[in-house]
Amino acid sequence: MNIRTVCLGVLAATVIGGSALAGILDEPKMMAPFFTDKTMKTMKADADMKKVWAKMSKKHQAAMMKECQDAAMSKPHAEFCAKLNALAGKA
Template identity: 55%
Template sequence: MNIRDICLGALALSMVSGAAFAGALDSPDNMAPFYADSSMKTMQPMAEFKTTFMSRPKEKQEAMKKECNDAAMSKPYAEFCANVQALGGAN
């Protein structure tokens, strides 16, 4: 086996498994309900945010809380994570 075959194999593996690395905060389907606009720039008011968050399955809530507690992951989602923290996400 030569280096080209190894590199192509690694590239194929990374492309196939790339979706597995995406977290709960990276999924537009997960995040869209928390925003008031389709461009996902304006967060819902806290009362609506809480209702939306609490309507999510417990596993998704926990995944979001976990990712918001990770400093590197939460940085791009600072406003969202601040709302999650306000709902008790720092457990």
């Protein structure tokens, strides 16, 4: 087998695998509405978060809840997931 082919295959697998690890909680477009600032450090008040949650599609809500239930995916977003679980009545 050609070394170039092997290297390209490994590179392709790395790119595909890396994108699979990023989830909805890592998408700024999905997370920004829950925060008061562009750096996404300060979450909105519970009432405002509830409004944002209610406006989201059921598909996106389910994806967020699924990731919040996954220990590895939710770890960097623990505070957000705790609030989300409370909003969804799972706390």
